[in-house]
Amino acid sequence: MAISLERLNAAPRLIIRAELVPIAGRRFQPTGFPDLGAAEYDHPTEPYRMLLVESPQSMANRMEKVCWDEAAKDWRPPLKGLPRVDVYDQHGELLTNSVLEAHRLNSPYILESKDTTVMDLLKRELGLLGESLPVDVSKLARTVFKYDPNAVLHGLFLAKKELAGGRLRLARLLSAFIEAEDARVAPNGGVKNDRVNPTGPTNQGFGNVPFHRDEYVARRIDAYFVLDLALLRSYGLGDIAETFLILFALYKIQHFLDEGLRLRTACDFDVKHVEVLRPARFQLPTADEIDRELPGLIERLRAEGLFAAENLRVRYDVKS
Template sequence: MSMHFDALETSPRLLMEADLHPIQGTRFQPTGFPDLGAAEYPAPHGEGRMLLVESAQSMANRLEAVCWDPGEEDWVAPLRGLPYVRVKNANGELLTTSVLEAHRLNSPYILESKDTTVLDMLKAELAGMEQGRVDIRKLAETLVRVDTNAALHGVFLAKKELAGGRLRLPRVLSGFIEAEDVQVAPSGGVKVDSVDPSGDTSKGFGNVPYARDEYVASRITAFFNLDLAQIRAFRLGEAAEQLLVAMALFKIRRFLEVGLRLRTACDLDCRALRVNRPEGFNVPTLSELEGALPGLIEAAGRQGLLNEPRITEVTYRK
């Protein structure tokens, strides 16, 4: 099954919004930050308060989490065949992967190990960039071949052996969630110790009352930005471009369907997804993307755009 992305050919961005609401009740729990708590701020036009429900950094992780099958320890079925780096421990057991790591391909379990398979490969692929401008197209070509997801997620290869630590690729796909016209919904509770209510609370004993703040909002919106101009600037050809766009849309669709339980007290549902730019583009359904992706992956493989074997296995040794 092929995908038709003709409406995107001249657009620099694909901008989308999704209307969200609590799946039960009216309250929700936003993300919190150290020394800050909830990220609440004035509305830009001076009326009401806004709230950051999910940051761009967290969304990048969530868009990848819905692509991984923890039971199979592999991509979910429609994405199998995409290359990535799989890290084993000394006993041959799965330790982590470049899909799950916080810094993706720049993981210390991949680049700081005595097993230098990936580092040597990157040094060979990206040689000649120690001085002068970094060749972003070559970097993107290498990422698509070794760890396709990293070309969408973005990467910073900070190793000095790799172009002096200057290899950076910005995120192609980004997102965040905001709430409008928010108000605090205060509540609280007590951790009850029925054995010793007056015990030493510093050691976990005793009754401990606590306050809790959740929020209500007139509107919760998820925003997504796919940088089409950046994908085209990679100049990897139609097969790679179609694969990257379809994979990005799959992430968004699957996140909105199965990934909206952000926290215990923040379980959301999607009411509608709409395209703001470009006009006239209809986002394929999740089932359409699931049907198309295996063929797009194999088409990219036939053109030599993906590693063989697709999974690079390394062993982490300190």
């Protein structure tokens, strides 16, 4: 393999920081939360405010978005052949899959369907675990890796009583977030103009409607990426599987930084600088280098039986 991962062999974490700057101007729009709005908080040691620009949950979804070709309804070319669970309706039309679903394999379209294909497979391969028995996390990781390797990186909670009393969980291997230092509100606003009836009833969508909006400026904006290598090794998946998952994680990071930084209409970033914080002197491979390595690893994992030969299919009847 052309890419050297030797410096990661004894490291507990791979930590990457990317400094970002707004692609135009200085203002940007952070993520918002119900009943909270923008997530501001005090810096623990400095006399200024911090701001959560993008949450770990959102970043996980955004890093998967750069893996998926929406037009082709399939993985992007370097990832073609990765196993997943596809969900079809009663007419044979593709509804969704375990990559796109919010809870991955735990999607109600997969585990709450009358089609019990995946539930039966999990029971069979994991064993009918009683509620009082310890969970074999390694066996769970191997099984999930075989049928939906993306969920091993993303993390998974199989919240079904029939499966070990709802205790089957894989912690997130790859985590990320974006935060801003010394963040300050940049208030602005506008008006929705009605060129026909400016004084019409605004509760029906008519009339001129002024609005207020808060954007932000910041001294510095950083994206952080953390890959838990110690947890990955604890699964006992083997060298090839570990190498694949590391490169898959790096694929997500590099392609997100290359093409996924338009987070919202008023939140679009460029990368100013990328550095590996831990382990020291690890050379981050480029997106092109990773793209060249992944297809061969996918072929090898399938040939050795560590990947399922075909995607699992589930039928979910949609009510008309």
